[in-house]
Amino acid sequence: MNAFHRQVPDIEPEAADVSPAAPRAAASGPQKRDLIAGLEKGLAVIAAFDQERPRLTMSEVAALCGLTRAAARRYLITLEHLGFVSSERKMYSLTPKVLRLGQSYMHSARLPRIVQPELHKLAFALKEASAASVLDGADVICIAATSAGRLVSATLQPGTRVPAYCTANGRVLLAALPQNEIDDWIARQTLAPLTPNTITHGERLRIEIARTRAQGYAAVDQELELGLRTISVPLRNYRGDVLAAMNVSVHAARVSMDQLIDDCLPALLHAQSGLRNLL
Known part of the structure; x- marks a missing residue:
């Protein structure tokens, strides 16, 4: 013994x-x-x-x-x-x-190690923060991130957990689910108004998720926290399965929603394409 x-x-x-x-x-x-x-x-x-x-x-x-x-x-x-x-x-x-448990994942998992270099390229090319997340129940968990020298939000660092319903990464990951699973997921959530911009009506959220699926990206304007605008795309493997979501986040005082989409979406799509054969 x-x-x-x-x-x-x-x-x-x-x-x-x-x-x-x-x-x-x-x-x-x-x-x-x-x-x-x-x-x-x-x-x-x-x-x-x-x-x-x-x-x-x-x-x-x-x-x-x-x-x-x-x-x-x-x-x-x-x-x-x-x-x-x-x-x-x-x-x-x-x-x-307890950090040992998270470090074991970060040091051994293949997904963060593959995504992190692309996040660095993306963030420093755009001079904006970038992060990748996965869906875990009601939340998304950040698995890799880089700030490019801009402190946009404390949530943009590995290990942080934020609600999926009001984040771009969350909507991208939800859009990859079958519709019946999306409906069940929305029914289980408490859609709290984290800011005046937060979508708190289930049907409106369902429409936003459908919009995300149709256009291939999600753009969220200050729904998680005031001053934070984010655009996200799914990260697929060579079979087309969505494994994670990758975003670029900016401060609302510097970048409008139109600028966010025009300036950051092409770079995100380029990174998405480059990662597809690696995942």
Whole structure:
């Protein structure tokens, strides 16, 4: 028995720990008996912490993850023992060690390594910020980015997560989905007005996604944050599958929407074409 098992009690799957809302494996996915429930729940505990909830109590973790308080306590004790979580006065927070999980992806995944050099070329040719993202549930996650010396938005850096419904990259990625999946996705979202420009009506969003699919790009004017305008195109592999989206972002005070499209779309399409045979 190793040191970990001597110091930390084993975590066994318990029926009481399962939330009624917990996702079930798809019919075509693995059998339930092949899944490790403890790993799934431990990762859910880590994911419960975010920008709005940087510090959580044990009870809050239990509620967010669909766990009993006793189970949440054991997961937090385990994560603290492993160095991924710290505690102070009954409040828990993530430690920098969690960055290892993201770094493992960034250092090993093929997609960011292929896209990053093209982002550099694009950003420095246009003298504007550029980023690539993938869809993850309700959000898009930035997997590669470069600022070209312009600080346009704090969201334009690897690892940041922003809502898909009000971003150009998000609409490009949603436009690649079958229509029934788009409809289901919109029905599940809370379309909050992040700025006065944010589209918050489901039917209007559906029209914008359809427009994106028809024209091959998305242009968003200050819907995520005031002052930020973005244009995006899909990144397809040689089979035509959309793997990611790539954008150029500008400050609204410097660049109009017409200028954004006229000046940046040709460069984006050129980069898109160059990446197709590499992805």
